Amino acid sequence: MSTDGKDIMMCLWRENRSMTVEEITKATRKRHYCVVTATDNLFGMGWAERSFEGGRARYAAAVTSEEYTATLMHEELTRAMAPQAQVLVALMASFTPTQRQMVSAALSAIA
Structure with a gap:
């Protein structure tokens, strides 16, 4: 902006x-x-x-200043994390279906 x-x-x-x-x-x-x-x-x-x-x-x-700030922070974090996220996606793509289920269960346990 x-x-x-x-x-x-x-x-x-x-x-x-x-x-x-x-x-x-x-x-x-x-x-x-x-x-x-x-x-x-x-x-x-x-x-x-x-x-x-x-x-x-x-x-x-149309939005509060807090919503605006949160959106900017989210955009910046997304931009900053993009390279790491791409590595994670590449790694996950190499997993077997069983390995993906295990990771999904682990993430659900900490959510």
Whole structure:
């Protein structure tokens, strides 16, 4: 997410209400066209909700800041663990069905 997008999400969380582009522009002191672009991107990514009132778009946070942070952490962990995960998948692919069942039972025991 862009810096503008992060700033806008912080504004939406802080205000805890739907806001027009003009209100967001004033609150964040960003350029109008930056807010228009960023809010549209946030809506497209599912981070913001969009509704219309009198022909004007209003935006509100679609997720909490905690949900957003958890998603970022999950994405980073997934990216960081990708090489190890690929090794694990390759190893598991070499197992016999019996060996896979044993591993599955072991994982179930600790879950």
